Amino acid sequence: MDFKSSETLVEHPAEGPRTEDELPDSAAAAVKVVIVGGFGVGKTTLVGSVSEIRPLTTEETMTQAGVGVDDTIGVERKTSTTVAMDFGRISLNDELVLYLFGTPGQQRFWFLWNGLFDGALGAVVLIDTRRLEVSFDVIGRLEERGVPFVVAVNSFPDAPVHPVEEVRAALDLPADVPIVDCDARLRPSSRDVLMTLMRYLHSLAVA
Amino acid sequence: MSDADEGWEDENPERLYVITGGRSGSSGKSASLDLVTLIVSKNSPKPGMQPEHATIMRLCHSPLSVAELSAYMRLPVSVLTVLLGDLLTDSRVVARAPVPPAQLPDRALIEAVIHGLQKL
Ligand SMILES: Nc1nc2c(ncn2[C@@H]2O[C@H](COP(=O)(O)OP(=O)(O)O)[C@@H](O)[C@H]2O)c(=O)[nH]1
Ligand SMILES: [Mg+2]
Numbered sequence: 001m002d003f004k005s006s007e008t009l010v011e012h013p014a015e016g017p018r019t020e021d022e023l024p025d026s027a028a029a030a031v032k033v034v035i036v037g038g039f040g041v042g043k044t045t046l047v048g049s050v051s052e053i054r055p056l057t058t059e060e061t062m063t064q065a066g067v068g069v070d071d072t073i074g075v076e077r078k079t080s081t082t083v084a085m086d087f088g089r090i091s092l093n094d095e096l097v098l099y100l101f102g103t104p105g106q107q108r109f110w111f112l113w114n115g116l117f118d119g120a121l122g123a124v125v126l127i128d129t130r131r132l133e134v135s136f137d138v139i140g141r142l143e144e145r146g147v148p149f150v151v152a153v154n155s156f157p158d159a160p161v162h163p164v165e166e167v168r169a170a171l172d173l174p175a176d177v178p179i180v181d182c183d184a185r186l187r188p189s190s191r192d193v194l195m196t197l198m199r200y201l202h203s204l205a206v207a
Numbered sequence: 208m209s210d211a212d213e214g215w216e217d218e219n220p221e222r223l224y225v226i227t228g229g230r231s232g233s234s235g236k237s238a239s240l241d242l243v244t245l246i247v248s249k250n251s252p253k254p255g256m257q258p259e260h261a262t263i264m265r266l267c268h269s270p271l272s273v274a275e276l277s278a279y280m281r282l283p284v285s286v287l288t289v290l291l292g293d294l295l296t297d298s299r300v301v302a303r304a305p306v307p308p309a310q311l312p313d314r315a316l317i318e319a320v321i322h323g324l325q326k327l
Contacts, residue, residue: 016271
């Protein structure tokens with residue numbers, strides 16, 4: 001532990017949470033919910049509207065041996081891909097904390113999913129009816145992994161309005177998977193989405 | 208607002224390599240850390256510690272999740288968990304594990320979440 005380290009952090013000590021954002025020492029355990037959807041669908045907006053802290057960004061780096069890429073100098077190259085996720089926090093009571101992670105749904109980010117979905121209570125698939133395609137793969141992937149989810153339709157002004165049953169048919173969703181409309185900019189609406197997920201999880205737990 | 212497609216601007220693999228001494232976080236104590244594991248320091252940082260270790264200990268005077276630490280320190284989770292592994296081995300911080308997946312979905316837990324959300 002005595003080796004020389006990067007000086008960046010010495011010169012600019014990392015700022016921690018504002019005093020009012022600190023968790024009490026009684027905080028004993030956390031749970032997480034993942035908000036998944038394509039770019040621009042409103043994940044960060046939803047996280048921000050219910051979070052008690054300004055959304056933060058965490059990052060994960062994946063290094064893989066380059067396969068047939070740029071090997072003109074005959075050396076095996078390593079490529080590293082970095083993915084950022086926005087997240088927020090809700091203190092549910094003195095002991096229990098909920099974290100919400102907004103995660104890109106595109107296939108090239110799936111390597112991230114392993115750690116992320118392990119232990120997640122469930123997921124919200126946020127969709128924009130103008131671009132349903134992105135959601136197909138994501139939904140299939142969640143079903144494969146056995147992650148319970150609900151679908152939230154984010155209402156953009158110029159998006160065609162589809163009755164819930166049309167969305168269900170288009171996404172080929174089982175009858176019991178809840179679908180709700182939402183406006184991710186509004187806290188009550190985003191909270192309702194989370195409530196819908198929790199009631200759904202509750203029904204699964206009872207069954 | 209940041210878009211999840213963009214990384215932190217100053218991503219520097221060499222810097223990250225130096226911070227961990229080239230180790231990766233896939234084994235030992237680091238392996239059991241989740242994004243929502245809460246980290247709490249047991250005491251204040253000691254002089255002479257690696258700066259990143261000292262920063263973690265300073266930030267975790269109140270509980271902080273691995274994800275929050277990663278955000279505040281602008282370090283990828285894989286790098287951060289290596290550093291946390293050191294501190295856990297030396298018993299300088301404690302990790303409060305997330306509610307274990309095996310218990311999910313747990314009715315009482317879900318009810319606690321619903322109750323908490325109702326207060327929002
Ligand atoms: N009209 C409308 N705009 C929204 C809504 N949710 C998000 N937006 C806007 O859509 C854009 C993309 O949202 P963002 O949360 O960054 O998407 P992300 O890429 O999924 O994180 C932003 O300009 C938001 O203000 C919504 O419910 N209604
Ligand atoms: Mg975003």
